[in-house]
Amino acid sequence: MFDKVLVAEDYEIANQGILKVLTDDVGIQCIEEAKYCDEAFLKFKKAHQDENAFELLITDLSFKPDHKVQTRTSGIDLIKDVRAIQPDIKVIVYSQESRPDKINMLFEKLNINGYVCKGQQAIRELVQCLQGVYEGETVLPPEVTDRANRDNVIDLDDFDILLLDELAMGLTKREIVVKLKKNKIKPNSESTIDKRVAKLFDDFKAKNTTHLVAIVKDLGLI
Amino acid sequence: MFDKVLVAEDYEIANQGILKVLTDDVGIQCIEEAKYCDEAFLKFKKAHQDENAFELLITDLSFKPDHKVQTRTSGIDLIKDVRAIQPDIKVIVYSQESRPDKINMLFEKLNINGYVCKGQQAIRELVQCLQGVYEGETVLPPEVTDRANRDNVIDLDDFDILLLDELAMGLTKREIVVKLKKNKIKPNSESTIDKRVAKLFDDFKAKNTTHLVAIVKDLGLI
DNA sequence: GCCCAAATTACGGAAATCCGTAAGGAAGTG
DNA sequence: CACTTCCTTACGGATTTCCGTAATTTGGGC
Secondary structure: OOOEEEEEOOOHHHHHHHHHHHHHHHOOOEEEEEOOHHHHHHHHHHHHHOOOOOOEEEEOOEOOOOOOOOOOOEHHHHHHHHHHHOOOOEEEEEEOOOOHHHHHHHHHHHOOOEEEEOOOOHHHHHHHHHHHHHOOOOEOOHHHHOHHHHHOOOOOOHHHHHHHHHHHOOOOHHHHHHHHHHOOOOOOOHHHHHHHHHHHHHHHOOOOHHHHHHHHHHHOOO | OOOEEEEEOOOHHHHHHHHHHHHHHHOOOEEEEEOOHHHHHHHHHHHHHOOOOOOEEEEOOEOOOOOOOOOOOEHHHHHHHHHHHOOOOEEEEEEOOOOHHHHHHHHHHHOOOEEEEOOOOHHHHHHHHHHHHHOOOOEOOHHHHOHHHHHOOOOOOHHHHHHHHHHHOOOOHHHHHHHHHHOOOOOOOHHHHHHHHHHHHHHHOOOOHHHHHHHHHHOOOO
16 A cells, blocks of 8 residues: 555645544555645655655645635646656545536546545545555546436537626626627527527526526536 | 543544544543434433433534435534433534524524634634633634624625525526415515615626526535 | 538517615614 | 614516527538
8 A cells, every 4th residue: 555645635624534544544654744735745845855755645626725825726736736746646636526527627637546525435435546546546436437427418519618608707698799799709699699598408407597507507517 | 621522524534533633632532423413313312311421512514415314404403402302511513604694593593612614724723612612611713703704705694595596596586486485484575585686786796697696606605 | 503401590579687766664762 | 752774565667588480591411
């Protein structure tokens, strides 16, 4: 199993919880923890320079800003910077995020090795994830692998996303028309926008624009 | 310090984190933990019957439903039931909730003894809260006492949240009126709902309902 | 070129939203 | 009690949404 692990998590209680699991349930000896991305990066860098590098980084995604000014504001920044120096370090993300496409993005763009969702089964999932990643696997969470979670995936093109973005910003359809024409984006008639949005209502079983935006916000599509 | 404490928290990692703090930082000997309200209540009841009662209950508010059917679905239910049997038990709530009026309600309606907000300073706050409650104090969190936290927070009451929820579900104002009247919730005129929502537009600088829902979704208020 | 399917556009009407003004009611103060 | 203040309620009108039908354009295959 891993010997040397770095944990980055700003919520102290969760931080301590992870430490306890790594110590008690997995039996990892050398664990360091950080409450800020920058702090985590410094510990990582020092260990790397001392030729006593970490084998695994476990990090949250969102770090609440506070009085300390940080250059890195999210776990994504941390992962990028760490991987730039030590490309082979294993990375497990431990986060609240449960939206499949958001999680998939982490695997595709950042090549993370595992993901664990904060939740009721987090200990078992974390232990299994550690095991899998140690053996070289890529460990997807149930939120992504379960059939039920994947079935209702609707693929939207860029224009759909654009419309949803503008609607979420509170623009009326007429205002969107104006904006599209100004930016020379087609189609740009009010009628077509109506039709496209009506199709989105259908796809997402939305009753009206407000409902639609609420749904796609929850899905993390915008 | 307290000798016998019961911890109710459904997220395993947070649960373990609390245990670690209570053990390592406070030095409490006898700690029991539960992942469900009903489970917590059973442990409490057994200890009470065995004349070896808990002195303190630390509980979360929201418990995510899963396959196990529960009669108690929130920490509030748990607190009520526990206090009905053992009125003098101390209660500390440990929750995500940071809205001042929600937290105040817990002190006023349930007479809880302390509140700790899940966050970056949770360990220090929890330790201080334990100390204070042990000495008979009522320990309010910084979220309630600090001026700075209250100023830039738009405090929404339950009715506002209710409206936002219904709007996000795609109900029209007329449908909301019907629902409110059916559930005997006042106020329930279309005009008042209009006014309330208009005030929310003002508060959040929203252009229309869709924009408003997008904003409060982003803020995580609903 | 011709035909077809799909997408875009135009238009109209019932319903809902948004935003005024104004009247009625409850609670607190002197 | 009179007065103020805040909240609720009623109502109307301009704008927008939502959802039809129908005409027009686009793109591909033969």
